[in-house]
Amino acid sequence: MSAHISAPPSSVSLPAAIAQLPSDWVWQIVWFKRDLRVVDHAPLYHASRAGPVLALYVFEPSLQTAPDYADQHGQFAYECLQDLQPALHALNIPLWVVRAEVLPVLQTLYTHWPQLALHSHEETGNGLTFERDRAVARWCRDVGVTWHEYPQHGVVRRLAAQGGRAQWTAHWQARMTAASWPTPQIQQGRAVAKQLLLPSRSALGLDPKEGNPLRQRGGREQGWARFNAFLADHVREYRYGLSSPRTAPRACSRLSPYLAYGALSMREVLQAGWECQAQLRSMPNSPDSKARLAGLRAFESRLHWHCHFMQKLESEPAIEHRNMHPDWVGVREDHLRPDWQAAWAEGATGYPLIDACMQMLRQTGWLNFRMRAMLISFCSYQLWQPWQAPAWHLARCFLDYEPGIHYPQIQMQSGVTGINAVRMYNPIKQAQDHDPDGYFVKRWLPVLRRVPAPYMFQPWLMPSALQDKLGVRIGRDYPAPLVDLTQATRLARARYSAWREQVQRSHSLAVLEKHGSRAGRWTPQQRRPDHPLDDAPRRRASRASSASLSSEQLSFDWQEPIP
Numbered sequence: 037m038s039a040h041i042s043a044p045p046s047s048v049s050l051p052a053a054i055a056q057l058p059s060d061w062v063w064q065i066v067w068f069k070r071d072l073r074v075v076d077h078a079p080l081y082h083a084s085r086a087g088p089v090l091a092l093y094v095f096e097p098s099l100q101t102a103p104d105y106a107d108q109h110g111q112f113a114y115e116c117l118q119d120l121q122p123a124l125h126a127l128n129i130p131l132w133v134v135r136a137e138v139l140p141v142l143q144t145l146y147t148h149w150p151q152l153a154l155h156s157h158e159e160t161g162n163g164l165t166f167e168r169d170r171a172v173a174r175w176c177r178d179v180g181v182t183w184h185e186y187p188q189h190g191v192v193r194r195l196a197a198q199g200g201r202a203q204w205t206a207h208w209q210a211r212m213t214a215a216s217w218p219t220p221q222i223q224q225g226r227a228v229a230k231q232l233l234l235p236s237r238s239a240l241g242l243d244p245k246e247g248n249p250l251r252q253r254g255g256r257e258q259g260w261a262r263f264n265a266f267l268a269d270h271v272r273e274y275r276y277g278l279s280s281p282r283t284a285p286r287a288c289s290r291l292s293p294y295l296a297y298g299a300l301s302m303r304e305v306l307q308a309g310w311e312c313q314a315q316l317r318s319m320p321n322s323p324d325s326k327a328r329l330a331g332l333r334a335f336e337s338r339l340h341w342h343c344h345f346m347q348k349l350e351s352e353p354a355i356e357h358r359n360m361h362p363d364w365v366g367v368r369e370d371h372l373r374p375d376w377q378a379a380w381a382e383g384a385t386g387y388p389l390i391d392a393c394m395q396m397l398r399q400t401g402w403l404n405f406r407m408r409a410m411l412i413s414f415c416s417y418q419l420w421q422p423w424q425a426p427a428w429h430l431a432r433c434f435l436d437y438e439p440g441i442h443y444p445q446i447q448m449q450s451g452v453t454g455i456n457a458v459r460m461y462n463p464i465k466q467a468q469d470h471d472p473d474g475y476f477v478k479r480w481l482p483v484l485r486r487v488p489a490p491y492m493f494q495p496w497l498m499p500s501a502l503q504d505k506l507g508v509r510i511g512r513d514y515p516a517p518l519v520d521l522t523q524a525t526r527l528a529r530a531r532y533s534a535w536r537e538q539v540q541r542s543h544s545l546a547v548l549e550k551h552g553s554r555a556g557r558w559t560p561q562q563r564r565p566d567h568p569l570d571d572a573p574r575r576r577a578s579r580a581s582s583a584s585l586s587s588e589q590l591s592f593d594w595q596e597p598i599p
């Protein structure tokens with residue numbers, strides 16, 4: 037911990053301004069989490085109708101020390117709170133921001149106001165917030181506090197009891213088309229706390245010097261400014277600009293951190309998008325209005341994906357750590373290469389597009405979807421690494437880290453869901469397609485600025501004399517490739533096919549075990565693809581891969597399922 041960041045307090049005491057509030061009133065505590073706004077906020081609306089409101093936001097040390105947390109997450113939340121506090125104050129609602137664990141904070145409030153009620157949004161967070169919420173629920177039951185939880189966006193809690201996945205889209209549509217929750221009336225006639233000041237960044241466990249100018253700033257105002265610019269202008273570039281890391285920073289909405297921290301509600305974003313679509317439809321049909329409409333429709337489908345993916349983690353929290361499909365447990369675990377993982381995380385793989393993307397991500401906290409997918413795909417396939425530690429690295433790098441999107445996406449791009457097509461990206465081809473003149477690579481890897489175009493995406497091919505002439509020696513000034521792409525891709529494909537064949541056969545084995553004849557039985561150990569007694573799967577996979585893998589195909593991404 038930096039010398040400027042204070043240690044968490046061992047006990048929680050109520051600020052004097054709160055302690056002075058009447059203790060015989062039935063206080064409604066609105067616990068803000070990833071919903072940092074006053075607009076379209078169900079807990080705030082309902083709480084304000086039930087009694088005097090105290091707003092609460094807790095920086096939790098247990099979350100701040102978790103492997104998926106980075107300082108930029110706390111900084112962004114802090115900036116959102118800087119917007120939220122005056123918005124609440126305008127409604128006469130005091131906001132208490134404190135650094136502590138949630139249970140002691142609630143206990144302190146309860147000791148002061150035993151009649152209190154608690155309101156919050158449901159949260160689809162990581163395992164720690166899940167466990168914390170369970171502990172809060174237990175505590176509420178034990179002491180007799182009512183905790184009102186309200187849905188946020190389209191994630192449906194206890195979906196199985198509400199029609200399951202088949203009914204999910206109907207739930208989503210009903211929620212998104214419903215009217216937003218009204219902003220509460222000013223709390224007239226109720227005692228108002230003196231304006232509670234936001235504690236300093238360091239008192240909340242944040243780096244006081246963090247001033248990264250390249251990451252997006254938090255706050256509702258910033259979120260709306262970005263959204264308005266998108267609707268008025270950038271959306272026309274959306275469909276054709278979202279794949280390239282060069283054009284995507286401008287063409288994409290860049291709303292993800294504002295949605296992740298709830299500075300904007302999903303419903304208000306969707307409804308504003310629909311309104312904009314209606315306006316465009318009523319205008320004369322022009323190429324511009326057509327491009328904007330197409331962009332808005334594509335954007336709308338992404339907002340649907342947001343909740344669709346989050347529902348996966350909500351319904352199965354274990355997928356934060358464990359492969360979605362049990363068949364794929366163990367597929368890469370025996371191949372751990374911490375040195376490769378470190379090189380990948382540092383942006384030192386020797387593949388310029390991978391390294392440039394990692395640099396951009398580390399410096400800005402954002403990267404477009406295709407490049408995120410390529411980063412994890414390269415780590416999972418060409419480096420054949422398990423996804424868990426790389427997922428934490430990316431979580432720390434993503435300003436918009438949203439566990440409910442992150443883990444299902446990581447698993448999908450790593451090929452361990454058992455239900456999605458396998459996508460293996462070729463970073464050289466991606467660079468040729470999406471950064472043909474190398475502008476992006478040079479922007480983020482200045483060391484390669486003098487490398488001529490033919491070598492830009494494969495600088496290790498530069499003749500030695502040219503390397504000397506340019507002063508860019510591969511292995512000294514820029515890393516040599518960690519793996520040979522062609523071989524690594526071929527190996528990944530063979531390993532993937534062999535594993536799949538093996539698990540399919542072990543399914544047959546399980547059936548055989550249960551129902552089949554006992555004559556001539558093989559043990560499951562013999563079925564391991566690396567078992568010396570059984571290299572048939574490997575032979576078949578290698579035959580299949582050499583038959584179907586021409587060098588021409590290797591220059592393409594595999595977007596199709598492995599045959």
Ligand SMILES: Cc1cc2nc3c(=O)[nH]c(=O)nc-3n(C[C@H](O)[C@H](O)[C@H](O)COP(=O)(O)OP(=O)(O)OC[C@H]3O[C@@H](n4cnc5c(N)ncnc54)[C@H](O)[C@@H]3O)c2cc1C
Nearest residue numbers: 288289290291292338339342405408409436437438442445
């Ligand atoms: C490995 C991997 C990890 C990811 N982790 C996250 C994450 O932690 N947080 C996060 O918000 N997004 C994540 N995404 C999805 C996506 O890359 C980002 O949402 C998007 O790049 C954010 O930029 P934007 O707001 O400009 O998106 P836009 O393209 O403008 O889309 C608008 C919104 O739709 C949602 N969205 C867009 N694409 C997707 C998608 N593929 N899946 C689900 N929702 C989507 C986001 O909320 C986004 O803000 C991940 C993707 C991959 C491949």
